[in-house]
Amino acid sequence: MRARPISPDLLVEHLAETISALPRGPRGTGTRVAVALDGAPPTRTGELAERLVEALRLRGRQAVHIAARDYLRPASLRLELGREDPDVFYTEWLDLKAIDREVLAPIGPGGSGRVLPRLWDAEADRAYRAQYVELGPDGVVLVEGALLLGVGLAFDLTVHLSMSAAALGRRIGAEDAWTLPAYQRYDEEQQPVETSDIAVRCDDPRHPALVTRD
Structure with missing residues (x-):
């Protein structure tokens, strides 16, 4: 594999452009599309999602930004075995059933098109009072966050923002350093650089590089 430098704007x-050209709906059977922007927090998946919302709007496509951190499970479940258990972080923190129920299933064939932009406030440990968003027939949901691939979520396009272990260790906050073994395990078990539809090297998010597979 090789990495070709590309500016953040490009x-x-x-x-x-890639999202706009997708066949509409899960595996091309519906009208709306779901995109995963997968990466550890230092890769800035949220910033990319916000920029894509605007870029898609300019192309006449309605897009909704869904942050995976707003779909965490309640603290009683996440922290049952301790606050800093990387294995539990890897397998138990994300509420995958809720993401499927409130975000992905509604945009699939026969779905209502009504998606819930955020479900659970992890800091307050209570549900958000968020309103459903009606996604038009050509709408796009951008689900961004960490550890999204290989867990049974049905996306039409998967984008992985990759960061080397050394770069991630330097850039992750001290309060989150305990999660590093989870990201290492994810890379080893899911191999997201190889299995994602698009991989982007983001050791320095200001200078990304598109990964090309030989």
Whole structure:
């Protein structure tokens, strides 16, 4: 595999064009599309999602940004075995059933098109009072966050923002350093650089590089 440098602006344009060209709906059977922007927090998946919302709007496509951190499970379940258990973080923190129920299933064939942008406030440990968003027939949901691949979520396009172990160790906050073994396990078990539809090297998010597979 090789990495081709690309500016952040051109990366957004490339992804927006790729998303716009997708067959509509899960595996091409519906009208709306779901995109995963997968990466550890230092890769800035949220910033990319926000820029893509605007880039898609300019192309006449309605897009909704869904942050995986707003779909965490309640603290009683996440922290049952302790606050800093990397294995539990890897397998138990995300509420995958809720993401499927409130985000992915509604945009699939026969779905209502009504998606819930956020479900659970992890800091307050209570549900958000968020309103459902009606996604039009050509709408896009952008689900961004960490550890999204290989867990049974049905996306039409998967984008992985990759960061080397050394870069991640330097850039992750001290309060989150305990999660590093989870990201290492994820890379080893899911191999997201190889299995994602698009991989982007983001050791320095200001200077991304598109990964090409030989």
